[in-house]
Amino acid sequence: MSLPNILVLISGSGSNLQAIIDSVAAKNLKANIIKVISSSADAYGLERASKADIPTEVHTLKTYYKDLPKSDRPQARKRFNKDLANLIVHGNIEGDEDATPKGHIVPDLIVCAGWMLILSPDFLSPLEEEGVKIINLHPALPGQFDGTHAIDRAWEAGQKGEITESGVMIHRVIQEVDAGEPLLVKKIDLRKEETVEEFEARVHALEHKAIVEGTILALKEIEEQKKKDNEEEEEKSK
Numbered sequence: 001m002s003l004p005n006i007l008v009l010i011s012g013s014g015s016n017l018q019a020i021i022d023s024v025a026a027k028n029l030k031a032n033i034i035k036v037i038s039s040s041a042d043a044y045g046l047e048r049a050s051k052a053d054i055p056t057e058v059h060t061l062k063t064y065y066k067d068l069p070k071s072d073r074p075q076a077r078k079r080f081n082k083d084l085a086n087l088i089v090h091g092n093i094e095g096d097e098d099a100t101p102k103g104h105i106v107p108d109l110i111v112c113a114g115w116m117l118i119l120s121p122d123f124l125s126p127l128e129e130e131g132v133k134i135i136n137l138h139p140a141l142p143g144q145f146d147g148t149h150a151i152d153r154a155w156e157a158g159q160k161g162e163i164t165e166s167g168v169m170i171h172r173v174i175q176e177v178d179a180g181e182p183l184l185v186k187k188i189d190l191r192k193e194e195t196v197e198e199f200e201a202r203v204h205a206l207e208h209k210a211i212v213e214g215t216i217l218a219l220k221e222i223e224e225q226k227k228k229d230n231e232e233e234e235e236k237s238k
């Protein structure tokens, strides 16, 4: 039985990518990491991937924005998303099916592990058509602090006594940011006496568990769906 293939999207340090790499190496997470794509050329996660002999690509928005007037940025961002989808589905940004590199693999699952750009329908729709599932790690509870700087926002709310708990979640990626169905939610208590750095360290430790468990859950769902599809095909062929 071949292992499922995952592609990881990152933008920064890649500590969650490292948790996935380590879990694959320990054969806890039974999957192939076929590629890491970073939205930043400076992401340390690229080094983590290279050290693990995982192919990497850099796909930066600023490359598309270069020398453009701000009024042209929406169109450039549309192109950025389309090209990223083509890169993942066809192995080239043009989407040229005749130029798909030999041995190119379309992932079963994309894991957003600190990918810090909102993915538009120009990306989501082609991947959905290809049957590729996408999950995201977000350091907050469902509906609590969508978007960026969630850890800082949770800590500040805790300091004000507005909340007593936060958490991390692995959720399906839909157009509405951080609003996709959660696959996994892990809660964490907020402590008044704690600095934001101390809280952040506890959140990251929780993330590193959640990203592995959430990826395993997503892959299990994919495998179960594939089995069901195969059974339906067999029924039809009788």
Ligand SMILES: Nc1nc2c(c(=O)[nH]1)N[C@@H](CN(C=O)c1ccc(C(=O)N[C@@H](CCC(=O)O)C(=O)O)cc1)CN2
Pocket (backbone or CB within 6 Å): 112, 115, 116, 117, 118, 119, 120, 136, 137, 138, 139, 146, 147, 148, 172, 173, 174, 175, 176, 177, 178, 179, 180
């Ligand atoms: N369509 C979706 N795209 C993404 C989702 C999602 O659920 N749906 N999750 C995010 C990850 N994420 C939080 O978990 C997140 C990351 C970044 C942003 C954001 O506002 N990005 C800005 C740029 C911010 C910056 O440069 O500091 C932007 O894209 O313009 C929101 C949520 C991944 N994508």
Ligand SMILES: NCC(=O)N[C@@H]1O[C@H](COP(=O)([O-])[O-])[C@@H](O)[C@H]1O
Pocket (backbone or CB within 6 Å): 010, 011, 012, 013, 014, 015, 016, 017, 045, 113, 114, 115, 116, 137, 138, 139, 147, 148, 149, 150, 204, 207
């Ligand atoms: N909204 C998305 C978001 O805030 N993602 C956050 O980016 C960090 C990536 O760390 P890493 O690069 O060390 O894995 C993580 O804290 C993750 O929750």
